[in-house]
Amino acid sequence: DAKTTQPPSMDCAEGRAANLPCNHSTISGNEYVYWYRQIHSQGPQYIIHGLKNNETNEMASLIITEDRKSSTLILPHATLRDTAVYYCIVNSGGSNYKLTFGKGTLLTVNP
């Protein structure tokens, strides 16, 4: 798997957008960008994934640069419950089924 680089921590004010960056400069053409988050004492929760195009679901938006070397996860209106560690993972599936988690970004949403 290609490695990812994320800032260790970020802060965001409640109600504002949280923009979490991820660098994956060695990503291969068939590798997806996945985002998971882990709230304290819970298992990782799937958020969103994408290959080339930007994606949006009820939880978040994923913006992938045209060269696919970086991406940004956007939580449009952060709440206190969004405080968690956010993991950016690249994975192609198929025979490459292992998810390789780094240390992620601890997002703290402040009131």
Added chain:
Amino acid sequence: GAGVSQSPRYKVAKRGQDVALRCDPISGHVSLFWYQQALGQGPEFLTYFQNEAQLDKSGLPSDRFFAERPEGSVSTLKIQRTQQEDSAVYLCASSLERGQGAETQYFGPGTRLLVL
């Protein structure tokens, strides 16, 4: 619908005891994974099942760790003669099938194991 469930949620064991951790995947999910998460670290892969077949156990840290999924649904991770370094959160994940492209893995809440 029901997600991945794990039991027990917490387990305290004395060093040398055997433990068994259970995972109930999402119904119909073909693939099942076990991960280990040490304090302050991201989860690390242990083993992978496709139905009842254990296709990859490369992440199991020692031969004291054993996993099974005899009927292709529920899985058990067994740790024999537990050591203090086995203390961690053990996470189970399942995905619908292993085919072309990436498959989203859905995680359970984990079992927190503390070996004294």
